[in-house]
Amino acid sequence: MTREAHRTARPTPARRPGTLLCLAILCLCPGMPKAAAQGTYKQLTTLPTLYIETLDHQEVTDHDHYKYCRIVMVNGTDTTRYDSVKIRGRGNTTWTLPKKPYRIKFPKKTRLLGKREAKAKDWVLLANAGDKLLLRNALAARVGELMGMTFTPCYQFVDLYLNGRYDGNYQVTDHMEVHKKRVEIARQDTAVTDPRTDISGGYFLEPEGNTASDGLYFTSRQGCHIRIHDPKPDVINTRQKKYIAAYINKFETALYGTDFAHEKRGYRQYTDTASLIDWYLVQEISANPDGFWCSYIYKERDDEHLYFGPIWDFDICWNNCSRMGDVTKRLAIQFGYGSNYTIKGWYTRMWEDPWFKQAVCHRYEQLRAQGLDSRMLAFVDSMSQVIRPSRIENYRRWSLNSKTYDEIYLFNTYDEYVQNIKSFILAHNKYLASEFARRREQIPTREFQAREEYSYKIYSKAFPYMAIEPAGEGVGITRVRDERDESQKWNIHATGGCFMMTNAHTGLALADPGDSEGDLIHATEPDSTDDRQLWRLVPQGVGGYYNIVNAHTGRLACNQDGMAMEGNPVCGTPSDSRDSTSGNRQWQLMTVGKSELTPVEAIEAQTDYALAYSAEAQTLHFLSDPASREVVNFTASLHDASGRLVGQVPSTGTYSTAALPRGLYIVSWKFGGTMHTCKFIKQ
Numbered sequence: 001m002t003r004e005a006h007r008t009a010r011p012t013p014a015r016r017p018g019t020l021l022c023l024a025i026l027c028l029c030p031g032m033p034k035a036a037a038q039g040t041y042k043q044l045t046t047l048p049t050l051y052i053e054t055l056d057h058q059e060v061t062d063h064d065h066y067k068y069c070r071i072v073m074v075n076g077t078d079t080t081r082y083d084s085v086k087i088r089g090r091g092n093t094t095w096t097l098p099k100k101p102y103r104i105k106f107p108k109k110t111r112l113l114g115k116r117e118a119k120a121k122d123w124v125l126l127a128n129a130g131d132k133l134l135l136r137n138a139l140a141a142r143v144g145e146l147m148g149m150t151f152t153p154c155y156q157f158v159d160l161y162l163n164g165r166y167d168g169n170y171q172v173t174d175h176m177e178v179h180k181k182r183v184e185i186a187r188q189d190t191a192v193t194d195p196r197t198d199i200s201g202g203y204f205l206e207p208e209g210n211t212a213s214d215g216l217y218f219t220s221r222q223g224c225h226i227r228i229h230d231p232k233p234d235v236i237n238t239r240q241k242k243y244i245a246a247y248i249n250k251f252e253t254a255l256y257g258t259d260f261a262h263e264k265r266g267y268r269q270y271t272d273t274a275s276l277i278d279w280y281l282v283q284e285i286s287a288n289p290d291g292f293w294c295s296y297i298y299k300e301r302d303d304e305h306l307y308f309g310p311i312w313d314f315d316i317c318w319n320n321c322s323r324m325g326d327v328t329k330r331l332a333i334q335f336g337y338g339s340n341y342t343i344k345g346w347y348t349r350m351w352e353d354p355w356f357k358q359a360v361c362h363r364y365e366q367l368r369a370q371g372l373d374s375r376m377l378a379f380v381d382s383m384s385q386v387i388r389p390s391r392i393e394n395y396r397r398w399s400l401n402s403k404t405y406d407e408i409y410l411f412n413t414y415d416e417y418v419q420n421i422k423s424f425i426l427a428h429n430k431y432l433a434s435e436f437a438r439r440r441e442q443i444p445t446r447e448f449q450a451r452e453e454y455s456y457k458i459y460s461k462a463f464p465y466m467a468i469e470p471a472g473e474g475v476g477i478t479r480v481r482d483e484r485d486e487s488q489k490w491n492i493h494a495t496g497g498c499f500m501m502t503n504a505h506t507g508l509a510l511a512d513p514g515d516s517e518g519d520l521i522h523a524t525e526p527d528s529t530d531d532r533q534l535w536r537l538v539p540q541g542v543g544g545y546y547n548i549v550n551a552h553t554g555r556l557a558c559n560q561d562g563m564a565m566e567g568n569p570v571c572g573t574p575s576d577s578r579d580s581t582s583g584n585r586q587w588q589l590m591t592v593g594k595s596e597l598t599p600v601e602a603i604e605a606q607t608d609y610a611l612a613y614s615a616e617a618q619t620l621h622f623l624s625d626p627a628s629r630e631v632v633n634f635t636a637s638l639h640d641a642s643g644r645l646v647g648q649v650p651s652t653g654t655y656s657t658a659a660l661p662r663g664l665y666i667v668s669w670k671f672g673g674t675m676h677t678c679k680f681i682k683q
């Protein structure tokens with residue numbers, strides 16, 4: 001994983017209308033009638049139903065110790081039984097409420113939410129008891145998905161029966177752990193005894209305000225109490241604990257030092273700034289009182305950056321906490337729980353950094369321009385209808401209009417709760433936009449300095465949710481929605497007082513082949529001696545915007561005709577007095593992580609073919625099933641580390657690498673409408 005890179009959030013069953021899993025979970029005890037074991041339990045509503053029977057027929061009263069049950073999953077006419085399943089309580093304050101949350105553990109890894117989600121032993125049943133809407137945790141996951149956040153939890157709403165008693169609408173979701181399709185980082189799952197072993201990651205941590213003695217903790221130099229979730233207590237050794245504690249201390253020393261705002265000497269050298277900003281914005285968008293009290297962070301192996309997330313625990317968000325009062329026009333960083341000894345202290349310090357103010361405001365403007373408000377409202381409307389039969393049953397079991405936990409507003413109808421949160425979303429999002437803009441310092445744009453450890457995305461000032469990308473060699477550059485696609489990343493190299501911009505995905509260079517106004521900007525094979533591929537970046541005003549001026553033609557890259565449409569081309573236009581005022585002529589270059597390149601040997605075999613590199617034979621070739629060879633027919637491009645095209649690799653033959661010098665090479669190809677990129681090193 002690369003710094004500031006986001007993986008696209010995985011789709012979840014609850015986000016695919018019409019494809020809700022038809023499952024029922026039934027825990028049977030010995031002696032249960034045979035008829036029950038043969039599947040007489042039915043779905044209560046249109047949602048899946050979970051029937052849980054504990055082995056002793058008693059309530060689940062223990063928060064720390066499991067008791068046994070059996071589970072039967074019903075999906076339509078299919079019934080799957082699981083023996084030796086365990087269940088216990090979970091949560092902190094929520095465990096004290098009448099409608100209780102649970103944790104279930106299977107004896108072996110189980111795909112409880114379908115093939116696209118985690119195959120794991122541990123799962124969570126959220127009760128959402130303090131949320132009359134029942135949707136706040138799901139809405140937070142939707143916001144994370146819209147932002148492209150990594151490791152956003154998947155979920156499925158269900159009806160739950162416990163020992164024959166209906167307990168209401170529940171939310172089955174991921175347990176937060178280091179695991180494939182959950183927190184996917186390197187796992188240190190065996191005891192380390194060799195002092196030469198790499199212990200740089202992964203670490204899954206939880207900065208929290210509690211100071212309980214259970215579990216494995218350390219206290220940072222600044223006083224932040226941090227729980228180590230992974231490596232596990234029975235695996236981690238003193239060396240590993242000292243390593244991660246020292247790493248956090250280095251981060252805090254940089255954060256609270258005099259050079260904290262410096263991009264190379266300050267705290268940013270230790271953080272993945274994309275997750276840093278996005279995690280923070282989720283807390284503000286949701287008005288989360290608890291976000292800065294307890295949260296998750298992680299560090300990957302061989303990666304010197306701290307990542308923020310996954311997001312978790314939002315049942316008292318969106319103006320649902322009476323202790324806070326109405327927070328429509330307040331920032332979570334101000335009213336949320338926490339102190340200088342929690343992650344709140346970290347973010348409070350970051351608000352003193354002009355870069356942080358600028359980054360928060362820019363990212364939030366992007367999200368709103370991409371339809372954040374309307375997408376959130378649509379989700380509330382849609383999911384309230386998806387769970388409608390279930391929430392009707394839920395409020396036959398539980399009170400709709402009396403206070404359960406910390407609710408600030410109580411209504412007599414569910415629809416009033418829907419309208420209440422929708423009104424808050426609109427008003428609060430509007431407030432955030434004005435408050436972030438007010439806090440942003442108007443910093444004069446500085447001379448551009450290329451940082452070759454990063455790639456860049458190039459955004460239009462006129463339409464900040466649009467980034468430029470090449471359609472192909474010799475084809476005009478277009479401006480499209482920022483979908484965090486690899487093809488929107490550009491590598492920028494300083495050369496002879498100018499800059500060369502090559503696309504991180506295709507290796508093609510930005511060039512101005514025309515001489516007349518309106519001629520389109522193209523992408524072409526890189527050649528640093530061609531001054532049509534060289535550009536000057538001229539600072540304009542404040543906010544980090546530049547004119548992109550071609551060294552040969554003197555023309556500026558411009559959003560053609562000022563059009564907002566998807567795929568609008570970028571053309572060249574002569575310089576004039578509008579250079580400093582027109583948003584169509586100004587561009588913001590935002591750093592993003594270098595494109596993540598998969599080693600050839602790590603490519604997962606495809607249905608029809610796979611790529612192989614033989615270091616001994618010095619060859620590249622595609623392997624394919626004989627029946628697929630007529631279908632698998634394409635040509636891959638081979639580039640060196642500088643982005644220069646050095647060869648073409650046919651899918652139907654063998655390519656010799658014998659003549660290539662030693663170094664890193666990148667192979668890219670398109671098949672089935674999807675671009676693929678991988679790397680190999682010739683020794």
